[in-house]
Amino acid sequence: MLIWIALLGLILFSAASYAAGRRKVLSAAGHRPSLLHSLPGYYGAYLALWAAAPAALVLLLVSLMGAQVEELILRGDPPAAVSSLPASTQDVFYNDVVATVNDGQVSQTVYDGALGDAFNAKLVQAKDIHRNLTAAALSLAFVLALAGAAAAWPRLSADFAARPRVERWVAALFLACAVVAVLTTVGIVASLVWESWRFFQVVPLFEFLFGMTWDPQIAIRADQVASSGAFGAVPLFMGTFLIMMIAMTVAAPVGLFAAIYLSEYAGATTRAVVKPLLEILAGIPTVVYGFFAALTVGPLFRGFFNSLGAPLLGGPFDALGLYLMQVQNQMALVAGAVMGIMLIPFVSSLSDDIINAVPQSLRDGSLAMGATRSETITRVIMPAALPGVMGALLLAVSRAIGETMIVTMAAGLQARATINPLDTVTTVTVQIVTLLTGDQEFDSPKTLSAFGLGLTLFLITLMLNIVALRIVQRYREQYD
Amino acid sequence: MTAQRDDTLAAGAVTAPRSSATGKVSASDVSVFYGEKQALFDVSLDMPDRMVTALIGPSGCGKSTFLRCINRMNDTIPGARVNGRIIIDGEDVNDRQVDPVLLRARVGMVFQKPNPFPKSIFENVAYGPRIHGFATSKSELADIVESSLKRAGLWKEVSDRLLAPGTSLSGGQQQRLVIARAIAVSPEVILMDEPCSALDPIATAKIEELIDDLRSQYCIVIVTHSMAQAARVSQRTAFFHMGAVVEAGATDEIFTNPRDTRTQDYITGRFG
Numbered sequence: 001m002l003i004w005i006a007l008l009g010l011i012l013f014s015a016a017s018y019a020a021g022r023r024k025v026l027s028a029a030g031h032r033p034s035l036l037h038s039l040p041g042y043y044g045a046y047l048a049l050w051a052a053a054p055a056a057l058v059l060l061l062v063s064l065m066g067a068q069v070e071e072l073i074l075r076g077d078p079p080a081a082v083s084s085l086p087a088s089t090q091d092v093f094y095n096d097v098v099a100t101v102n103d104g105q106v107s108q109t110v111y112d113g114a115l116g117d118a119f120n121a122k123l124v125q126a127k128d129i130h131r132n133l134t135a136a137a138l139s140l141a142f143v144l145a146l147a148g149a150a151a152a153w154p155r156l157s158a159d160f161a162a163r164p165r166v167e168r169w170v171a172a173l174f175l176a177c178a179v180v181a182v183l184t185t186v187g188i189v190a191s192l193v194w195e196s197w198r199f200f201q202v203v204p205l206f207e208f209l210f211g212m213t214w215d216p217q218i219a220i221r222a223d224q225v226a227s228s229g230a231f232g233a234v235p236l237f238m239g240t241f242l243i244m245m246i247a248m249t250v251a252a253p254v255g256l257f258a259a260i261y262l263s264e265y266a267g268a269t270t271r272a273v274v275k276p277l278l279e280i281l282a283g284i285p286t287v288v289y290g291f292f293a294a295l296t297v298g299p300l301f302r303g304f305f306n307s308l309g310a311p312l313l314g315g316p317f318d319a320l321g322l323y324l325m326q327v328q329n330q331m332a333l334v335a336g337a338v339m340g341i342m343l344i345p346f347v348s349s350l351s352d353d354i355i356n357a358v359p360q361s362l363r364d365g366s367l368a369m370g371a372t373r374s375e376t377i378t379r380v381i382m383p384a385a386l387p388g389v390m391g392a393l394l395l396a397v398s399r400a401i402g403e404t405m406i407v408t409m410a411a412g413l414q415a416r417a418t419i420n421p422l423d424t425v426t427t428v429t430v431q432i433v434t435l436l437t438g439d440q441e442f443d444s445p446k447t448l449s450a451f452g453l454g455l456t457l458f459l460i461t462l463m464l465n466i467v468a469l470r471i472v473q474r475y476r477e478q479y480d
Numbered sequence: 481m482t483a484q485r486d487d488t489l490a491a492g493a494v495t496a497p498r499s500s501a502t503g504k505v506s507a508s509d510v511s512v513f514y515g516e517k518q519a520l521f522d523v524s525l526d527m528p529d530r531m532v533t534a535l536i537g538p539s540g541c542g543k544s545t546f547l548r549c550i551n552r553m554n555d556t557i558p559g560a561r562v563n564g565r566i567i568i569d570g571e572d573v574n575d576r577q578v579d580p581v582l583l584r585a586r587v588g589m590v591f592q593k594p595n596p597f598p599k600s601i602f603e604n605v606a607y608g609p610r611i612h613g614f615a616t617s618k619s620e621l622a623d624i625v626e627s628s629l630k631r632a633g634l635w636k637e638v639s640d641r642l643l644a645p646g647t648s649l650s651g652g653q654q655q656r657l658v659i660a661r662a663i664a665v666s667p668e669v670i671l672m673d674e675p676c677s678a679l680d681p682i683a684t685a686k687i688e689e690l691i692d693d694l695r696s697q698y699c700i701v702i703v704t705h706s707m708a709q710a711a712r713v714s715q716r717t718a719f720f721h722m723g724a725v726v727e728a729g730a731t732d733e734i735f736t737n738p739r740d741t742r743t744q745d746y747i748t749g750r751f752g
Binding site for chain 2 (some may be wrong): 068267268359361362363365367368369370371372375379380382384454
């Protein structure tokens with residue numbers, strides 16, 4: 001809390017520095033800004049940056065890492081009552097102490113007896129540490145702010161090159177933001193790789209990639225009766241592939257033809273109406289598509305197939321009839337079809353861009369030869385746009401593989417290796433969701449398998465994206 | 481369709497007089513509007529067969545717009561409207577009965593920038609014959625491609641790499657490829673919209689030579705910014721200014737003895 005007040009004070013101080021710095025150089029130049037090396041604002045900004053940046057960094061570090069530092073110091077001399085506890089309970093203990101001091105979330109553990117005494121003792125110590133740490137941080141920030149301003153103040157003169165220095169600060173700020181984004185990605189990939197590695201220590205890679213049975217239910221506690229678990233991911237890969245194929249069967253032709261219509265046939269008014277409508281389709285959250293699939297399309301398809309099956313019963317195709325009668329709401333076809341609809345605007349808007357990038361001169365050239373519009377499209381424009389369209393389709397494939405919500409709601413949960421679109425199947429993403437929702441223990445192979453699946457998914461979509469972007473890029477260069 | 485076209489070609493050759501009185505292509509009172517804006521004002525011009533007619537004039541004077549009226553390429557521009565009559569062999573191209581697709585097979589066009597299709601050299605030239613069904617066999621198609629490339633003066637340079645992409649040729653070669661593509665459908669009229677403006681002087685000289693050769697078989701209309709080029713390749717010249725034809729006539733006369741002062745000013749380089 002105190003830190004935030006200090007931050008506010010720092011902002012006010014740097015604002016004042018800005019005004020003061022500006023005023024100083026202006027009066028030094030006799031109020032003729034043309035005599036200054038840089039615009040007056042740059043001098044103010046230079047002073048303000050030196051006043052604020054180092055102090056702000058200290059305050060930021062303390063507010064981010066303060067609790068960890070406090071816990072580290074607290075653990076310095078553990079009381080006997082605490083050190084006899086198992087490691088995980090110790091973690092909870094220290095966590096509770098620090099959280100009590102910092103107004104954080106406290107576990108529901110009740111500490112009494114010797115442990116209660118230890119808790120209270122540590123609480124006193126923690127408060128002490130917290131107070132000292134905050135005070136140290138605040139005074140350090142205060143000193144840094146003053147020192148920064150004081151160090152920068154004498155440099156402010158009319159011929160001081162303030163602008164390039166401020167520019168360097170701005171560049172550093174942007175660099176820091178870029179680094180945060182990159183580091184986050186690296187962190188995610190690293191955690192994925194690390195947890196997957198732990199998983200592959202329990203389950204051999206070969207079994208995971210080529211095993212035909214997926215049954216991750218294993219005993220969490222020793223006294224539970226459960227199967228030993230099977231982690232063959234082939235049924236998941238096949239389910240994912242099946243649904244992706246169905247989705248692309250819907251999305252590729254419809255999206256592509258819609259794009260051709262929009263870019264080659266539609267007039268300006270039609271385009272102005274249809275394009276935003278397609279973009280609205282792209283803005284629908286996938287969970288909405290999910291329950292559209294589960295509650296509307298699923299029953300519709302089931303009713304259709306059941307009614308197909310009914311007349312076959314008792315006839316020569318009795319078995320087929322029986323099968324069709326038993327088709328459920330959840331099937332690969334429903335999830336795939338709805339996912340295909342979701343991908344239509346994605347495919348069409350990318351393809352539209354690519355088709356529009358085909359130079360008008362080729363269209364004119366073909367039309368001037370006496371070709372009709374459709375001849376021009378099939379013989380000149382599509383061949384020219386094909387590489388880019390392939391790239392767009394690959395990007396759509398990678399989205400279809402990574403899509404989660406629709407399949408979770410409409411594809412079912414049964415892991416089976418099938419290519420029958422009427423079967424319920426499950427996909428890699430659905431399994432990750434089911435593995436990681438609810439109470440989990442984070443060192444059982446069951447939970448860790450989610451990371452194995454995630455890593456596989458990540459590698460596949462990464463490759464698809466690289467290939468697709470490469471294709472699209474090469475195509476773009478051709479006409480620039 | 482092919483036979484029919486040959487008939488009209490032959491008939492045109494007989495009836496079309498070589499004098500300037502009535503042209504192979506004859507425009508009368510042609511006005512063009514782009515939306516509200518009028519780009520061409522009552523242009524009347526005769527373009528005789530077996531001659532090169534050059535359209536000259538400063539940028540934005542409506543030369544290209546007029547050229548695009550002849551094969552109805554203005555149809556492809558939204559909001560463009562054409563009034564007036566353009567007669568090719570006694571038939572008004574703006575008549576409702578006329579299919580612009582068939583018209584464009586009779587009136588070939590070459591553009592400012594070479595625009596070979598992203599196909600092989602062979603396929604570029606074979607494009608027109610294919611879509612119009614001119615060739616009944618592969619060897620016939622190959623013959624059309626070869627003769628077109630020969631007439632465009634490109635055969636010697638590409639005969640050993642007909643399957644290479646059309647875009648792999650140099651700019652001047654590409655422009656000759658595009659001309660070969662246009663003459664592969666045996667058009668009667670060839671329109672050229674500044675065909676040399678993107679080319680170097682040597683390639684330009686080759687194209688001009690080619691235009692001179694082609695003159696013996698076609699009615700050629702060329703838009704050009706180069707006064708020297710108009711003087712070199714054309715027999716007739718029309719000077720456009722502000723969307724209207726200021727002066728038209730034999731090239732020699734226009735260049736040596738212009739009647740209008742604006743023509744004189746433009747030709748001598750005082751404006752434009």
